Amino acid sequence: MREGMVSAQTLDDWCLQYKPSRLTILNLKTGQQLQEPSLVAAKYRLEERTGTNRATGETRTFSFKVLERYLAVGEEARAYENTPDVMVFSPFRDGQVAQYGGAEYLFRELIRRVSPKIRILKPALCIKVQEHTTDVEERAIIDLGIQAGARKVLLYQEPLSIILDHRDSFREMRNAMSVDIQPQKEF
Numbered sequence: 001m002r003e004g005m006v007s008a009q010t011l012d013d014w015c016l017q018y019k020p021s022r023l024t025i026l027n028l029k030t031g032q033q034l035q036e037p038s039l040v041a042a043k044y045r046l047e048e049r050t051g052t053n054r055a056t057g058e059t060r061t062f063s064f065k066v067l068e069r070y071l072a073v074g075e076e077a078r079a080y081e082n083t084p085d086v087m088v089f090s091p092f093r094d095g096q097v098a099q100y101g102g103a104e105y106l107f108r109e110l111i112r113r114v115s116p117k118i119r120i121l122k123p124a125l126c127i128k129v130q131e132h133t134t135d136v137e138e139r140a141i142i143d144l145g146i147q148a149g150a151r152k153v154l155l156y157q158e159p160l161s162i163i164l165d166h167r168d169s170f171r172e173m174r175n176a177m178s179v180d181i182q183p184q185k186e187f
Helices: 008-014 100-114 135-147 160-166
Strands: 022-027 033-037 040-052 059-073 086-089 124-128 152-156 176-182
Touching (some): 040 100, 059 100, 100 176, 135 152
Parallel strands (some): 124 152, 124 176
Antiparallel strands (some): 022 033, 022 176, 040 059, 040 086
């Protein structure tokens, strides 16, 4: 390998490997529940670019991955683990969004699996957030839910049983889904 060249293997080494969070999606109207790991399989292609440092004049070649398309989510993504040009990753770190595009695709596909075949209304999403979630992270989760196809996103920190007790008293909860992101910090 030439001086200054970064290999694709080095790029993979730079990505920290975390255990995926566990997502639980519950359709509050039908009672259908789905539990999946927060895994996304995506096809990448390798590109190289050459750049010059203005201060030193040194020229370097960098390799980086460019996303082509998402392939699968959840348990189905595990089948792609040893496939060339496919990266399997978790878009969440410690229960927070770390890779927005992958998290949006994951939410969209899992909501589609729990939704009825004929869906007239977009569902409201009730997403459980961690106690240490900042305002910026909450805004990212709200945007993520709306981009994934929800008409409204409600954030909660209480146990799911409290949400289920109050679902009949709130009009927006009639066609709603609950999403619980359970982080796994230990290796």
